[in-house]
Structures are given as structure tokens and as C-alpha cells.
């Protein structure tokens with residue numbers, strides 16, 4: 636069974652960036668682990684991730700205070716060792732929020748060192764700078780689960796939820812869907828594969844798939 640790790644800074648990020656894909660991969664039988672490096676503001680997080688079919692994990696950092704440190708690297712290395720992920724999702728590589736930036740850089744570095752087969756970066760509309768993608772996933776069948784999951788988070792300030800988090804789900808899923816030709820989509824920057832060693836492997840299509 637393939638193992639997946641979705642590694643994010645805060646509890647809402649994995650749902651915004653990859654909630655539909657967490658549902659899809661879990662339904663396909665992948666063991667999908669979902670990490671929030673910050674453990675605060677997390678009421679409802681376990682239920683939300685479990686509702687998507689994922690296994691919720693969290694570290695003990697607080698919002699806004701994630702630091703690049705041996706401690707964080709050690710905790711992430713330990714996690715990688717225990718679940719041996721084949722596929723890893725994490726934050727986009729240029730982020731306004733420093734927590735996102737540090738998690739992205741640290742996870743990418745560890746994934747590279749551990750020869751993770753496939754690495755994908757997800758977008759957070761309120762904080763990803765110059766985001767671009769080359770992989771899309773039709774999440775139409777999982778959209779209502781994504782919506783339910785984000786609504787299960789009870790520890791987030793209601794103004795932040797209304798202004799930043801809810802629009803990131805409601806508008807982005809439909810907007811990306813229109814761009815790629817389905818109702819609701821999530822999009823990712825594929826950040827390379829190891830087997831075969833290729834930076835753009837997922838952008839290769841076979842015409843036979845289209846016939």
C-alpha cells in the first residue's frame with residue numbers, strides 16, 4: 636500500500652491545498668497521513684481529516700512561531716522514517732506566511748534526501764506568491780467532503796474564516812475547475828520524481844490515454 640504525507644504548517648492548509656486529493660487517495664486505498672506542524676487552533680482537526688479518510692498528525696508549534704531549527708528537522712525526519720512516504724505534498728515554495736515557507740523548505744529538503752518518489756506543492760490562495768501548476772486533479776466527487784472538512788475546524792477566528800479560508804475553498808476549487816475543464820479541481824506544481832529521475836515526469840501524456 637502506498638504511503639502519502641501531506642505536510643502543512645496549519646490545520647486549515649492541508650484542506651485548502653489538497654483536501655479533495657486527500658479524500659481521493661484515501662478512497663483509493665492509499666495510507667494518507669496529514670500533518671499540521673502547528674498544534675494550536677486545532678479544535679475539530681482530527682475529525683475533519685478523518686472525515687476525508689486521512690490520518691491526522693500534529694506537532695506542537697504555535698501559529699506564527701515555526702522556526703527553522705534542528706528540532707523541526709528532527710521531528711520531520713522521524714516522521715518520514717516512521718511512515719516512509721512514497722508521495723509527499725507540501726506548501727508552495729514562495730509563501731508570504733513564514734510558517735508556510737519554513738515548512739515548505741524543510742519538507743522539500745527531507746523529501747529529497749529520502750528519495751521520495753513523487754513530490755507535489757499545493758497552493759494557498761491567500762499566501763502563495765507566483766504560484767503555477769502543471770498537474771490538476773478533478774475533485775468534483777470530493778468537493779462536498781472538502782467543504783465539510785473545513786467547516787469542522789472550530790478553532791479558527793470567524794473573521795479569518797470568512798475572509799480568507801472559506802473563499803480559498805469556494806472560489807478556488809471552481810476557478811481551477813474552469814481552467815482545467817471540470818467542475819472542481821485542485822492543482823499542484825509537480826516537483827519531480829525519482830523513479831524515473833525526472834523533473835517533469837507528470838506532464839508526460841500518452842496519446843493512447845486520450846483515444
Ligand SMILES: [Zn+2]
Pocket residue numbers: 644645648732735
Ligand atoms: Zn497556513
